[in-house]
Amino acid sequence: xxxxxxxxxxxxxxxxxxxxxxxxxxxxxxxxxxxxxxxxxxxxxxxxxxxxxxxxxxxxxxxxxxxxxxxxxxxxxxxxxxxxxxxxxxxxxxxxxxxxxxxxxxxxxxxxxxxxxxxxxxxxxxxxxxxxxxxxxxxxxxxxxxxxxxxxxxxxxxxxxxxxxxxxxxxxxxxxxxxxxxxxxxxxxxxxxxxxxxxxxxxxxxxxxxxxxxxxxxxxxxxxxxxxxxxxxxxxxxxxxxxxxxxxxxxxxxxxxxxxxxxxxxxxxxxxxxxxxxxxxxxxxxxxxxxxxxxxxxxxxxxxxxxxxxxxxxxxxxxxxxxxxxx
Numbered sequence: 042x043x044x045x046x047x048x049x050x051x052x053x054x055x056x057x058x059x060x061x062x063x064x065x066x067x068x069x070x071x072x073x074x075x076x077x078x079x080x081x082x083x084x085x086x087x088x089x090x091x092x093x094x095x096x097x098x099x100x101x102x103x104x105x106x107x108x109x110x111x112x113x114x115x116x117x118x119x120x121x122x123x124x125x126x127x128x129x130x131x132x133x134x135x136x137x138x139x140x141x142x143x144x145x146x147x148x149x150x151x152x153x154x155x156x157x158x159x160x161x162x163x164x165x166x167x168x169x170x171x172x173x174x175x176x177x178x179x180x181x182x183x184x185x186x187x188x189x190x191x192x193x194x195x196x197x198x199x200x201x202x203x204x205x206x207x208x209x210x211x212x213x214x215x216x217x218x219x220x221x222x223x224x225x226x227x228x229x230x231x232x233x234x235x236x237x238x239x240x241x242x243x244x245x246x247x248x249x250x251x252x253x254x255x256x257x258x259x260x261x262x263x264x265x266x267x268x269x270x271x272x273x274x275x276x277x278x279x280x281x282x283x284x285x286x287x288x289x290x291x292x293x294x295x296x297x298x299x300x301x302x303x304x305x306x307x308x309x310x311x312x313x314x315x316x317x318x319x320x321x322x323x324x325x326x327x328x329x330x331x332x333x334x335x336x337x338x339x340x341x342x343x344x345x346x347x348x349x350x351x352x353x354x355x356x357x358x359x360x361x362x363x364x365x366x367x368x
Contacts, residue, residue, distance in 0.1 A: 052148035061156035073318030099343030158262035159188030161337035166260035177242035178202035178211035201232035252277030272297040
């Protein structure tokens with residue numbers, strides 16, 4: 042057997058953001074139409090809350106493949122030295138079950154997560170939305186800025202982070218990278234004041250954003266928390282929103298913001314209006330009023346990784362990119 046190994050730099054080269062947003066549209070429609078096999082992810086926690094390993098298997102029917110993402114999550118890691126998410130995506134072909142590719146999971150995760158938020162923003166944000174607030178200044182903050190630039194014309198960009206030096210560095214680096222002005226804000230409330238697109242990309246375990254601060258008409262991508270015990274936004278924000286998810290079953294088990302609101306009796310399960318794939322294929326309405334507050338709750342699911350890996354592998358074969366290992 043031959044396995045093609047693709048490093049992070051090669052993943053970045055072969056999976057540009059705009060291309061990945063369209064790939065996520067097709068993938069999330071396939072998820073919502075049942076053309077995938079998607080078990081819930083398994084988590085192995087290390088003692089003393091030092092980190093965890095996630096195992097995310099799945100199967101896609103188009104293009105037909107199956108595989109697994111194995112990724113460690115270490116909250117102490119500080120990019121660029123170490124990503125908070127380190128691991129691999131192992132891709133198999135479906136006819137004989139041969140492993141065919143091993144890809145860097147950190148880069149795939151960074152790109153496909155933001156691309157899914159880009160899709161949600163394209164579908165749910167107002168057409169004229171262009172005032173962006175980013176909470177957090179890490180990897181996902183950078184990839185989300187790129188995704189938002191891909192789907193909307195931004196007239197103002199603000200960033201907030203607990204570490205003000207990190208926020209300033211982010212503003213300088215990203216401003217130079219994209220040729221735009223990025224402001225820093227001293228508080229979350231000031232960062233989101235008047236914003237019509239908000240991306241929360243933090244490691245917060247408790248809510249940092251209150252619903253009473255939100256401007257009517259805003260769209261939010263809630264991305265940073267991916268376990269039931271953590272939440273970036275409060276119940277009031279969930280309650281006042283038209284609430285959409287990547288996958289219902291995953292949100293019922295792992296969506297911290299949703300579960301807190303549900304357990305408080307503030308909402309019922311019907312508060313999840315639909316999956317983003319249902320909005321994409323037209324079976325569910327997204328925004329129905331300019332004043333709607335819309336939320337896309339992102340947890341990240343295996344089909345996003347497998348679709349990305351398969352897409353990258355096809356391009357890598359055509360370009361002769363990657364290292365071939367006889368196995």
